[in-house]
Amino acid sequence: MTAIDLLVPATCSGCGRPGTPCCARCLDEFGPPTRLQVPGVGPPVWTLAAYHGPARELVLAFKERGARALSAWFGALVAAALVAVGPPPWTLVPAPSRRSAARDRGGDHMLRIAREVEVASVAPVLRLAPGVADSVGLTAVARRRNLEGRVEVCGPAPPPGTTVLLDDVVTTGATASACVRALWQAGVRTHAVLVLTSARPHRPGE
Numbered sequence: 001m002t003a004i005d006l007l008v009p010a011t012c013s014g015c016g017r018p019g020t021p022c023c024a025r026c027l028d029e030f031g032p033p034t035r036l037q038v039p040g041v042g043p044p045v046w047t048l049a050a051y052h053g054p055a056r057e058l059v060l061a062f063k064e065r066g067a068r069a070l071s072a073w074f075g076a077l078v079a080a081a082l083v084a085v086g087p088p089p090w091t092l093v094p095a096p097s098r099r100s101a102a103r104d105r106g107g108d109h110m111l112r113i114a115r116e117v118e119v120a121s122v123a124p125v126l127r128l129a130p131g132v133a134d135s136v137g138l139t140a141v142a143r144r145r146n147l148e149g150r151v152e153v154c155g156p157a158p159p160p161g162t163t164v165l166l167d168d169v170v171t172t173g174a175t176a177s178a179c180v181r182a183l184w185q186a187g188v189r190t191h192a193v194l195v196l197t198s199a200r201p202h203r204p205g206e
Contacts, residue, residue: 013061014054021069026054030077033084038173042180043190046085047198051169055197059168063109075116085192086162090120095167095179096127114166125155126179143174151178153186162191171199
């Protein structure tokens with residue numbers, strides 16, 4: 001325990017319970033990977049939780065409120081989930097953030113999680129070109145147009161194995177679709193998409 005921990009005790013970012021950045025009850029909001037039906041994406045899409053309640057609060061705390069300690073918790077969840085989405089060896093390709101957003105957050109938040117996953121390699125080869133707007137509030141059509149032709153591959157191809165696109169939330173599937181397309185155009189096959197949470201309406205059979 002550090003001096004900071006003594007002066008400012010940790011509280012759960014999901015529910016506010018004191019003692020830990022993520023309590024066991026909130027962690028239980030994340031389960032085994034569930035496969036989603038996301039038209040237009042291509043490879044299978046898997047999620048660990050629905051984007052509401054404590055799961056949503058934990059993602060937002062990590063992404064927007066500087067709760068960096070949660071990267072290790074999310075990394076452990078991702079590591080456990082990889083067995084269900086494909087065989088090893090695994091390579092994680094973090095979905096990119098807008099450059100201004102990454103600066104405000106002190107770095108790319110999905111890359112931070114990916115680097116906590118000790119069982120997988122990390123290939124941070126995707127970036128967003130200038131001109132991409134914040135997707136919050138955009139319709140599905142507007143989200144696709146916002147990203148069209150603006151996801152770029154900048155780096156060596158991931159090594160052989162199961163390539164997994166990693167993101168925090170799937171809503172319309174526009175980001176996943178654009179990233180998968182950019183990788184395919186660069187000669188890289190995406191075998192699965194893994195997201196921490198899904199904001200898509202649940203349908204029977206999903």
